[in-house]
Amino acid sequence: MRFLLLLSALGLCWAQYSPHTKDGRTSMVHLFEWRWVDIAKECERYLGPKGFGGVQVSPPNENIVIHNPSRPWWERYQPISYKICTRSGNEDEFRDMVKRCNNVGVRIYVDAVINHMCGAGGGAGTSSTCGSYYNAHNRDFPAVPYSGWDFNDGKCHTGDGEIHNYNDAYQVRDCRLVSLLDLALEKDYVRTKVADYLNHLIDIGVAGFRLDAAKHMWPGDIKAVLDKLHDLNETWFPAGSKPFIFQEVIDLGGEAISSSEYFGNGRVTEFKYGAKLGTVIRKWNGEKMAYLKNWGEGWGFMPSDRALVFVDNHDNQRGHGAGGASILTFWDARLYKMAVGFMLAHPYGFTRVMSSFRWDRNFQNGKDVNDWMGPPNNNGVIKEVTINPDTTCGNGWVCEHRWRQIRNMVDFRNVVDGQPFVNWWDNGSNQVAFGRGNRGFIVFNNDDWALSTTLQTGLPAGTYCDVISGDKIDGNCTGIKIQVSGDGRAHFSISNSAEDPFIAIHAESKL
Ligand SMILES: *[C@@H]1O[C@H](CO)[C@@H](O)[C@H](O)[C@H]1NC(C)=O
Ligand SMILES: *[C@@H]1O[C@H](CO)[C@@H](O)[C@H](O)[C@H]1NC(C)=O
Ligand SMILES: *[C@@H]1O[C@H](CO)[C@@H](O)[C@H](O)[C@H]1NC(C)=O
Numbered sequence: 001m002r003f004l005l006l007l008s009a010l011g012l013c014w015a016q017y018s019p020h021t022k023d024g025r026t027s028m029v030h031l032f033e034w035r036w037v038d039i040a041k042e043c044e045r046y047l048g049p050k051g052f053g054g055v056q057v058s059p060p061n062e063n064i065v066i067h068n069p070s071r072p073w074w075e076r077y078q079p080i081s082y083k084i085c086t087r088s089g090n091e092d093e094f095r096d097m098v099k100r101c102n103n104v105g106v107r108i109y110v111d112a113v114i115n116h117m118c119g120a121g122g123g124a125g126t127s128s129t130c131g132s133y134y135n136a137h138n139r140d141f142p143a144v145p146y147s148g149w150d151f152n153d154g155k156c157h158t159g160d161g162e163i164h165n166y167n168d169a170y171q172v173r174d175c176r177l178v179s180l181l182d183l184a185l186e187k188d189y190v191r192t193k194v195a196d197y198l199n200h201l202i203d204i205g206v207a208g209f210r211l212d213a214a215k216h217m218w219p220g221d222i223k224a225v226l227d228k229l230h231d232l233n234e235t236w237f238p239a240g241s242k243p244f245i246f247q248e249v250i251d252l253g254g255e256a257i258s259s260s261e262y263f264g265n266g267r268v269t270e271f272k273y274g275a276k277l278g279t280v281i282r283k284w285n286g287e288k289m290a291y292l293k294n295w296g297e298g299w300g301f302m303p304s305d306r307a308l309v310f311v312d313n314h315d316n317q318r319g320h321g322a323g324g325a326s327i328l329t330f331w332d333a334r335l336y337k338m339a340v341g342f343m344l345a346h347p348y349g350f351t352r353v354m355s356s357f358r359w360d361r362n363f364q365n366g367k368d369v370n371d372w373m374g375p376p377n378n379n380g381v382i383k384e385v386t387i388n389p390d391t392t393c394g395n396g397w398v399c400e401h402r403w404r405q406i407r408n409m410v411d412f413r414n415v416v417d418g419q420p421f422v423n424w425w426d427n428g429s430n431q432v433a434f435g436r437g438n439r440g441f442i443v444f445n446n447d448d449w450a451l452s453t454t455l456q457t458g459l460p461a462g463t464y465c466d467v468i469s470g471d472k473i474d475g476n477c478t479g480i481k482i483q484v485s486g487d488g489r490a491h492f493s494i495s496n497s498a499e500d501p502f503i504a505i506h507a508e509s510k511l
Contacts, residue, residue, distance in 0.1 A: 015242055016208075016226065016242045016243060016244060016245040016265065016266040016267075017244075017245075017266060017267055017305060017306070018244060019053060019054060019107065019109075019207065019208065019244045019350055020107055020207045020208065020232065020237055020241060020244055021053030021054055021107055022053065022105035022106075022107075023105070024414050024417050025051055025052065025053030025054075025105065025106075025414060026053060026350075026351065026410075026413045026414050026417050027052060027053055027344065027350075027351045027352065027353055027410050027413055027414075028052070028053055028054040028055060028056055028107070028109060028350075028351075028352050028353070029047065029052055029054075029055055029056070029352070029353045029354075029355050029401045030055075030056040030310075030313070030314065030352055030353070030354050030355060031055050031056070031057060031058075031355050032058060032073075032314045032354070032355060032356055032357065032375075033058050033073060033076075033087075033088070033357060033374065033375035033382065034057070034058070034088065034355075034375075034382075034385060034397075035087075035088045035089050035093075035382050035384070035385075036057075036060075036088050036089035036093040036094050036096070036097040037089060037093055037096075037097070038384060038385040039055055039057060039097050039101065039108075040093075040096055040097040040100040040101065042055075042385070043055070043097075043100055043101035043104050043106040044100060044104055045387075046402065047101070047104070047106045047401075048101075048104030048105055048106050049104075050407055050410065050411065051410060051411050051414045052106055052401070052410060053106070053107060054106055054107030054108065054109055054207060055101065055106060055107070055108055055109065056109045056110075056111060056210055056352065057088070057097075057108055057109070057110060057111065058076055058086070058088055058111055059076045059077065059079070059086065059110070059111045059112070059113050059212070060084050060086060060088065060094055060110060060201070061079055061081065061082045061083065061084060061085075061086070061113070061197065062079065062080045062081040062082070062083045062084075062085045062086065062128055062129050062130040062132055062143070063075050063076045063077070063078050063079055063080055063086060063118075063128065063129050064078040064079075064080055064118040064119075064122050064127060064128055064129075064134075065127045065128055065129060066078075066127075067127070069372045069373075070374075070380070071087075071374045071377065071380045072372035072373065072374050073314070073372070073373070073374045073375065074320075074372065075374075076113075077113055077180075077212065078113075078116075078117070078118035078119055078122065078180065079113050079116070079117050079118065080117065080118060080128040080129070080130075080132050080134050080141060080143065081128070081130065081132045081134075081141060081143035081144055082143075082144060082193070082196070082197035082200070083130050083132065083143065084200075084201075085129055085130035086129045087129060087375075087377075087380070087381070087382050088382065094204065095204050095205075098204050098205040098206060099205060102205050102235075102236040107206075107207035107208070107244075108205070108206045108207060109206065109207060109208045109209060109210060109244065109246075110198075110201050110206050110208075110209050110210070111209075111210045111212055112197075112198060112209040112210065112211055112212060113212045113213070114183070114185075114194045114197075114198075114211065114212070114217075114225070115177070115180070115182065115183060115185075115212065115213040115214075115216045115217050116176070116177065116180035116181055116182050116183055116213065116216075117134075117136075117139075117141055117146065117180070117181045117183065118134065118136055118180070118181060119136065119178070119179045119180055119181070120136055120161075120176065120179045120180075120181055121136065121179060122134070122136035123136055123137075124136065124137055130143075136181065139151050139153075139181055144193055146183070146190070146193070149184075149187075150183060150184055150187060150189065150190050151181055151182060151183060151184055152174050152175070152176075152182040152183065152184045153182070155170075155174040155184070156171070156174045156175035156176070156182070157170070157171075157174075158171055158175050161175060161176050162175055162176050162178075162179065163175045163176065163177055163216075166255045166256065166257075167255060167256045168256060169256040169257050172215060172216055172255075172256065172257055173215075173216055173217060173218050173257075177213060177216050182216070185217055185218065185221035185222075185224075185225070186218070186221055188224075191221070191224050191225050191228065192228065194225050195225050195228035195229060198225070198229055198243075199228075199229060199230045202229060202230045202231075202232060202233065202243055203230060203233060204233070205232075205233045205235065205236055206243070207232060207236075207237070207243065207244055208243040208244025208245060208246070209243060209244070209245055209246075210246050210247075210248060211245065211246070211247045211248060211266075212248050213248060214247030214248050214249050214262060214268075215247075215248065215249040215250060215251070215257050219261045219262050219264065219265060222247070222262070222265050223264065223265055226243075226245065226265055226266075229242070229243055244266070244267075245265055245266025245267065246266060246267040246268065246269060246308040246350075247262045247265060247266060247267070247268050247269065248269050249262050249268050249269060250269070250271050250321060250322040251268075251271065251272075252271055252272055252275060252322055252323075253272070253300075259302050259306075260302065263302075263303075263306050267306050267307065267308045267350065268302060268306055268307065268308065269308050269310070269313075270301050270302055270307040270308065270309050270349060271316075271321075271322045271323060272299070272300065272301055273301060273307070273309045273310070273311075273343075273348075273349065274309075274310055274311045274312055274313075274316065274323050274327055274328070274339075275322065275323040275324065275326055275327065276299060276326075277311060277328070277339050277342065277343065278311070278323065278326035278327050278328045278339065279326040280292060281328060281335050281338055281339045281342075281446060282326060282328070282335065283430065283446070284326060288428075288429055288430050289426065289429075289430040289431070289432045289444060289446050290426035290427070290428050290429055290430070290432060292342070292432060293424050293426065293432075295346055295348060296346070296347075296348035296349075297348075301348070301349075304347070304348045304349055307348065307349035307350065308349065308350050308352060309343060309348065309349035309350065309351055309352065310343075310351070310352040310353075310354060311327075311328055311329075311336065311339045311340050311343055311354065312327050312328060312329045312336075312354050313352075313354060314354070314356075317329040317330075317354065317356060318359075318368060318371040319367065319368055319371050320371065329354075329356070330354075330356055330398050330400050331361070334499075334500065334501075336400075337403065337405045337406065337468075337500055337502075338444060338446060338500070338501070338502055340353065340400070340405075340406050340409065341405060341406075341409045341442065341444075341468065341502055341504065342442075342444065344406075344409035344410060344412060344413045345409065345412060345413070345416075345434070345436070345440070345442040345504065346421070346434075347419075347420075347421050347436065351413065353400065353401050353406060353410065354400060355397075355398065355399055355400050355401045356397075356398040356400060357375045357376055357396050357397050357398060358376075358396050358397075358398055359373035360373060375396075376395050376396030376397065383395045383396065383397075385397045385399070404467075404468075404470075404471065405468050405500055408467035408468065408471065408504070409467070409468075409504065411467070411506075411508070412440055412442075412467060412504055412506050415439055415440055415506045415507055415508050416436030416437065416439040416440040416506060416507075419436040419437030419438075419439045419440070420436070420437050421434060421435075421436065422434070422435045422436070422437060422458055423435040423441070423455070423456050423457065423458050425455050425456075427447070427451075427453075429447050430444070430445070430446035430447040431443075431444065431445050431446070431447050431451045431453075432444050433455050433492075435456075435457055435458040435459070437458065438458050438459055438460065438507075439459075439506055439507045440459075440504070440505065440506035440507065441455075441457040441458060441459055441490075441504070441505055441506070442502065442503070442504040442505075443455065443492045443494065443502060443503045443504075444494075444501065444502040445494040445495075445496055445498075445501040445502065446501060447496060448496050449496055450493070450494070450495050450496055451492065451493065451494040451496075451501075452491075452492070452493045452494075453491070453492060454489050454490065454491045454492075455489065455490060455492060456487075456488050456489055457484055457488055457489065457490050457505070458488055459484045459488060459490075459505065459507070459510075460484070460488075460510075461484050461485055461486045461488075462483075462484055462510045462511065463477075463481055463482070463483055463484075463510070463511045464481070464482045464483075464484060464490075464505035464506075464509050464510050464511070465477035465478075465479065465480075465481060465482075465505070465509040465510075465511065466479050466480035466481070466482060466503045466504060466505060466509075467479075467504050467505070467506065467509050468500050468502055468503055468504050469498075469499075469500065469503070472508075472509045472511070475511060476511070477509075477511070480503060481511075482503065482505050484505075490505075
């Protein structure tokens with residue numbers, strides 16, 4: 001029995017479901033559109049020391065350059081070649097980043113765009129981030145090379161070649177997603193070119209991949225590509241380690257394609273998570289935090305060990321992709337911090353924290369007409385991520401991952417790693433609390449009145465620093481102190497008008 005358990009633990013560890021994070025690091029952060037030189041510095045000065053497990057980086061391969069609108073963020077989802085050459089940096093800079101991040105125990109996960117190349121309307125020429133020639137009219141990408149034979153157009157039966165009906169799995173996978181030229185991944189030649197690209201990144205030292213638009217690829221085609229991948233680089237990973245795989249499958253229910261079809265390949269993005277959590281924290285549709293007692297599979301989500309979870313992502317924080325208006329983002333900072341705090345305290349799924357840039361949001365008739373805007377830039381050149389004296393970021397970078405409440409909850413998750421979900425309490429409304437074994441406890445007041453109550457924390461007696469209102473520094477708390485008595489109980493008071501109406505304490509915030 002013990003031997004079998006050990007084997008299954010090893011199996012999980014070596015397989016595509018494991019993020020290969022170092023010693024008890026339990027979260028990744030998406031540094032959306034950051035330059036490689038800034039990510040390398042951030043790994044060394046912040047992510048490593050603060051216990052972040054890894055970084056999802058924007059697509060590193062050459063993409064089309066769009067001038068109308070001017071350099072939108074989504075141009076990076078329109079590949080021209082697999083050269084490591086984008087606005088984020090060149091291959092030397094990418095290699096330097098991977099090495100420096102790995103050396104401080106922070107993994108790199110690449111956003112892999114392998115479903116398609118650029119849009120059908122992309123024209124012809126060298127308007128690409130590395131100057132490679134392409135011709136979207138006859139589907140010629142000589143820098144790979146792909147030709148017209150390597151695309152799905154013959155297989156799509158919608159007339160105009162576009163996806164129209166999400167209840168038809170063939171359309172979703174064989175036709176063009178918003179006009180993007182759809183690669184024929186059933187061809188061994190295409191699979192080999194994609195695998196060569198991913199293997200190049202694996203050899204450099206990345207730990208895994210987000211598979212963009214995975215729902216638009218057949219699970220079996222993805223598997224055929226994954227079967228061609230190298231094991232991770234042994235400079236940083238144990239021999240036999242498979243790349244971590246998480247597939248972007250938007251499944252809110254009610255469509256032909258479901259997330260479970262992709263479990264054999266790796267983890268899957270659980271889009272219900274942020275949509276539902278946003279609805280609860282906003283108190284829409286009669287939802288209450290008390291209902292979060294059975295959060296996770298109890299809410300119809302996929303199994304925890306297959307889920308990659310997040311409150312918002314680069315798409316739905318600006319109204320693209322799934323989730324709708326309930327999605328919480330940095331624009332709703334107070335509610336957002338509660339949602340991210342809840343996610344990081346709760347054991348369900350592997351967690352990803354979003355780190356964004358600000359843009360000129362401009363709603364007209366309910367739609368943000370600037371949802372296309374790319375990262376902070378000077379004439380198209382991405383701006384450096386500068387760090388202010390108070391440790392926040394400048395130059396238009398939001399850096400949610402540096403907000404004290406979020407950074408400290410990333411640490412909380414590490415401290416309680418592996419501990420069971422215990423001591424749930426709620427008031428039948430929006431005041432809830434729960435613990436993680438005898439290692440951590442969190443209390444929320446999202447009601448419109450004060451919370452004042454004594455709760456069983458499960459923690460050993462002592463004085464603990466609340467890591468939401470402050471930090472433990474030099475053996476003292478800069479924020480609220482919580483006294484846990486010998487029976488594990490502690491009194492909590494949280495005003496409904498507190499800057500952050502939640503409190504979190506854990507084994508390492510004890511004085
Ligand atoms: C692994 O990374 C090291 C360090 O960058 C490099 O020297 C080595 O060639 C890589 N291994 C493979 C198989 O590419
Ligand atoms: C919620 O909490 C408050 C104070 O802790 C309490 O007065 C109230 O009765 C509780 N229940 C509901 C349903 O509001
Ligand atoms: C801890 O900080 C509080 C104020 O937050 C202060 O009153 C107290 O003297 C400090 N204690 C120590 C031991 O430094």
